[in-house]
Amino acid sequence: MKAMGTSAPDAVDLVAAHADHPSGVLALNTGTVRRPGTSVPGVVAYRRGRRHTVQFAGPFAAPADRDRLLEEFLEELAGDRGRPPRLTAAQLRADDVARYEARGFRVNQIGTSYSIDLARFTVRGKALAKVRQNVSRARREGVVVTEEDSLAPQPELDAIDAAWLRAKGRHVKELDFLIGERGGLAAPLRRTFVARVEGRAVGYITYSPAWGSRPGFLYDLTRRSPAAPVGTVELVNLTALERFRAEGVDWLHLGLTPFAGLSAAHAPTSASPMLDRALRLIAEHGKAVYPARTQEAFKLKWAPHVIEPEYAAFQGGPRLGSVWNLLRITNSL
Template sequence: MTAGPAAVTDREVARAVELLRAHADHPSAALALNGATHRYQGRDADGLVAYTRRGRRDVVQFAAPFAAPAERGRLLDEFLGRLASGPGAPPRLTAAQVGRADVGLYAERGFTVNQVGSTYGIDLARFTSRGKALAKVRQNVNRARRDGVTVVETDPGDPGDRRELDAIDAEWLAAKGRHVKELSFLIGERGGPAAPLRRTFLARHDGRTVGYITYSPVWGSRPGWLYDLTRRSPRAPVGTVELVNLTALGRFQEEGAPWLHLGLTPFAGLDDRHEPEGASRGMTKALRLVAEHGRLVYPARSQEAFKLKWAPHAIEPEYVAFQGGVRPVPLWHLLRTTGSI
């Protein structure tokens, strides 16, 4: 396995997509196709492991192994063995965004597992924009429409649209500050190997593109689409993002898609009921502290509020698993990987 960015070939991507279609049951599984993400394909177990390297000794895995339920433990063992086979001390593995059904895989292998946040999903068969629950969404959408915002689905390969989306990205990064860098592991991306699978809806105002949202496919028991990457110009009128998402949501409903997933919010929905046996008490306290007071560390409350105002029908805990217990350096690399610091 290489230590640098993953070298992606069309054949490798096609096989990865095939494995995800067959085995993935995680709402954010398409993130395993990001261009800078490594993908280990099983030799003895049919499936793949998505991961990135951090520092000299740390590996951060995205979700649990993507394999049939009966094969996930075997694939995890195979991957751990592969990591341990290199020269020097074996890397330490931290698995982020592990679903509840896979917590036992890591606990059985001596990992310390804690809830890290929650993921949200909308059942499109039951969704309606009417009623009190969606009042704030309707208010913002109507305001954007009065201001003249329109939404279209676009081909991200169109050169003209691509230039406009590049300009939005540049504005967004500039507004965040010169030290902010784009993440490429636990959030979506424009372009990359998964580009042909993604859909992009953009907002226009006064003849200019002022924002966009990309959506990635979701496979498994709750198939549909993942609200993936959002970018908004500082000039975009209030309600632009809500109008884009409501437009896309309506399109997905018309097409018969079962679910729209809103993705993980770290530090949100933390609850003692979700903590597995053997969870680190210190880690639990630290995560709750960030959830309550860590606006400068990560905007968990604002992200959670945005997702909750869509009245999601499913809110599920997600977990982080530390090989050998919670230690400062792996925790640091996890926070850097998730963009929390």
């Protein structure tokens, strides 16, 4: 399949117009191909492997056009010369499940996403006690948070990224495809909040726009230096959250945590029991792959108002090659 995509301005406009997904902005990541619809308006975001293609989320289109847009994409894959690549679709929402099952895919829950309704958010009460405690500690340690220009050169943030990776170990790579980035097409739309102690940057969080039925911002990328005081990340996020709420923003999405919140109650009828067991093993013992429990605990302490499963769909079933390729293309291996 020949990779075909849109120009940069067209890609941003297409995704913004049609992505009804809290993490839809990730379709704009560097290295991701965005295929525009030909018979219906919309876009499909994907990355191509040697024998497998990984799609990000479902087809981005109006509800009535999503089936047709997916059919276009599947027909294009099937028409590839030689051996047609198998398709895996990651970060599907619940309303995508039946669409892929109807086309012979097997669908498994891969994690859970979390969202805060800013109109209902309050820092008071028992649920946010840990957040308040950590924020107070960071302030006592002299942490100050400011919003800074996302497009300006940021060598201090580059240094934090490098220190963060070193602290994770020499074999750890940054995850890709399913998390945000500091550059790329979405850079002009991104907002960056930086924590400083005595003028020195010790951490940051970037927020990217979220479109669709729950518009707002996505908590996109977070980094802290090993020397950052306890509570730094909480103070950055609370500062941004309060800024967004004052501006009338509706939602703050905390994004997907892979391998978290796996539940039989969310299992589609087509789910592979073998893959489900493997994902649960990773959730319980796979800290080296992804720190699911730590990430889940951080998101739950913000008392999110919407907690929903996300899925992956495997064409022809979740074979070893398709699962391995999904992990590889997200840099989990």
